[in-house]
């Protein structure tokens with residue numbers, strides 16, 4: 001199958017078309033990359049993936065979702081440099097996902113200010129840590145975000161990362177700007193689909209300028225936010241067309257869901273409430289998760305290649321490279337992705353469960369991952385580091 005043959009991604013050449021999805025590792029206490037993070041990605045590279053992705057790095061201390069989120073400070077840099085070099089030694093390439101939390105945060109910024117997003121918002125996620133409300137960003141805040149993404153991308157390139165993935169999905173800052181539900185501004189950053197795109201496009205322009213032509217830029221976007229009034233597929237297609245026209249992006253990685261409202265839309269499958277409650281640092285949020293989790297967190301049944309029906313529509317609307325992500329758990333679904341015209345396949349939980357899936361599938365030794373979408377790995381992120389609980 002040609003998914004296991006080398007392929008070009010923008011200026012890069014990958015040994016195959018399999019990319020590890022960003023799955024937050026929980027291996028950067030205090031924001032500092034650890035040796036566990038290095039070993040985790042070496043394991044993935046050894047398993048044969050074409051490119052691995054270090055997840056959800058905050059572009060600025062004021063854009064963190066939680067305190068232990070990876071940052072690119074001086075203590076992280078030698079560790080990340082080593083991580084990239086050792087992933088390269090194993091024959092894989094390495095991408096860094098860059099994100100900004102916007103209003104979805106438990107933290108105040110270094111200046112003591114609470115979280116900010118496109119418009120004021122309730123921030124249930126931050127209620128137990130004293131930041132239940134988020135304010136609207138000023139023009140200066142928005143300009144600072146563009147610079148922060150550019151600086152982080154430049155740093156990533158300097159550390160040797162082959163690619164950066166800009167997070168425009170899952171209800172984080174750039175997704176909040178793109179969504180009609182959360183961007184209620186009436187200025188140059190909101191009020192129409194074009195203006196909601198202004199910040200994400202400015203960020204991508206700045207990121208491309210920072211990394212130059214020799215690195216790849218990926219954009220993880222939403223196909224739908226997963227709730228009424230949010231982004232729907234028609235809007236997602238307009239966004240994809242605008243990203244294509246910008247010329248700054250080498251690969252679109254369409255996903256979906258809004259972490260503050262529909263977190264399991266992006267995952268599907270099990271709702272590991274007991275373990276998620278155990279992973280909450282404060283007693284109040286532990287109790288909240290136990291009592292309210294069932295009411296607030298809507299489950300979605302798992303289906304193989306669950307984003308295909310929406311992703312197919314986006315695929316047909318642009319001619320640039322597009323990846324398929326979401327529930328790719330078997331050789332059959334990888335083959336389907338290629339047959340349907342997707343350039344790359346992006347796998348999250350399947351590679352957490354079976355890091356050597358690429359090598360074993362290429363040899364014909366494995367048809368399907370053992371991952372059963374129980375989603376216990378979600379809680380493991382906060383219980384010592386992401387891992388598959390199936391032994």
Ligand SMILES: Cc1cc2nc3c(=O)[nH]c(=O)nc-3n(C[C@H](O)[C@H](O)[C@H](O)COP(=O)(O)O)c2cc1C
Pocket residue numbers: 021022023024025055056097167170220255266267325326327328346347348349350377378381386
């Ligand atoms: C444990 C875990 C952590 C995740 N962390 C991130 C993340 O940091 N950034 C991100 O964009 N998506 C994150 N995701 C979502 C995945 O990247 C992916 O979109 C999703 O798991 C669907 O792909 P899959 O069915 O192959 O797992 C995470 C998923 C899991 C299971």
